[in-house]
Amino acid sequence: MSELLRFHNVSAGYGDSIVLENVSISLETGGSLALLGRNGVGKTTLIMTLMGLTKLHSGEVFWQGKNISSTSTYKRSLAGLGWVPQERHMFPSLTVEEHLTVVARPGKWDLQKIYGIFPRLKERRANMGNQLSGGEQQMVAIARALMTNPSLLLLDEPMEGLAPIIVQDLMQIIKGLVTDEGLAVIIVEQHARLALALTKNMIALDRGKVIYESESASLLADSALLNRLVSVS
Numbered sequence: 001m002s003e004l005l006r007f008h009n010v011s012a013g014y015g016d017s018i019v020l021e022n023v024s025i026s027l028e029t030g031g032s033l034a035l036l037g038r039n040g041v042g043k044t045t046l047i048m049t050l051m052g053l054t055k056l057h058s059g060e061v062f063w064q065g066k067n068i069s070s071t072s073t074y075k076r077s078l079a080g081l082g083w084v085p086q087e088r089h090m091f092p093s094l095t096v097e098e099h100l101t102v103v104a105r106p107g108k109w110d111l112q113k114i115y116g117i118f119p120r121l122k123e124r125r126a127n128m129g130n131q132l133s134g135g136e137q138q139m140v141a142i143a144r145a146l147m148t149n150p151s152l153l154l155l156d157e158p159m160e161g162l163a164p165i166i167v168q169d170l171m172q173i174i175k176g177l178v179t180d181e182g183l184a185v186i187i188v189e190q191h192a193r194l195a196l197a198l199t200k201n202m203i204a205l206d207r208g209k210v211i212y213e214s215e216s217a218s219l220l221a222d223s224a225l226l227n228r229l230v231s232v233s
């Protein structure tokens with residue numbers, strides 16, 4: 001497998017304040033990574049840094065072997081980074097289908113394929129953005145990122161605030177994206193066990209630094225360590 005993404009000694013933050021300190025991570029094509037840690041340790045900041053939305057103080061970000069440290073967010077998106085932000089960003093004046101078609105780029109993901117894995121969105125395709133449940137909004141947010149035909153999907157707390165039955169649906173869908181579609185995924189999730197069940201590898205952050213990394217399955221088997229790293233499961 002070839003390298004898809006690499007952070008090399010990245011320190012980044014907002015203005016003068018540094019949140020991430022000397023973070024190095026890498027991900028292979030089709031790989032999957034859970035990003036764990038307590039509230040406020042820098043998980044979202046890492047995703048935002050990958051999208052070029054923070055101030056990079058030092059270090060480099062490589063994408064498919066190219067240094068993209070000073071590449072714009074828009075160009076990163078064009079290059080295959082698919083971001084599903086925590087806030088979901090629904091537009092009340094657009095239908096579900098418009099949310100999807102407005103960002104569409106050529107590739108294997110089109111409306112037909114999206115509706116195949118999200119039948120609920122097909123049923124709701126004429127609903128406006130503000131006429132959707134939280135779970136449906138999250139599905140639109142993921143589907144919209146897929147419509148850009150990304151090589152990597154960045155999921156920031158996708159299960160937040162969702163009913164358990166919807167969480168189960170989303171787990172199946174995300175698992176399918178990784179195992180059946182070969183899509184690379186980075187997932188930030190407060191429910192650490194869910195994120196570990198979906199991924200091959202994990203890293204834990206504390207105060208902006210990587211404090212632990214391993215295969216997800218081995219951490220899942222060590223509850224005491226997992227609790228120490230994230231204090232929630």
Ligand SMILES: Nc1ncnc2c1ncn2[C@@H]1O[C@H](COP(=O)(O)OP(=O)(O)OP(=O)(O)O)[C@@H](O)[C@H]1O
Binds near residue numbers: 019037045046
């Ligand atoms: N836009 C911003 N401007 C300044 N500081 C910020 C900004 N966003 C986040 N921070 C700070 O960066 C630090 C890390 O926040 P971040 O949101 O990356 O953590 P997190 O691990 O994702 O936490 P959570 O699970 O609560 O979302 C926090 O101290 C936070 O206050």
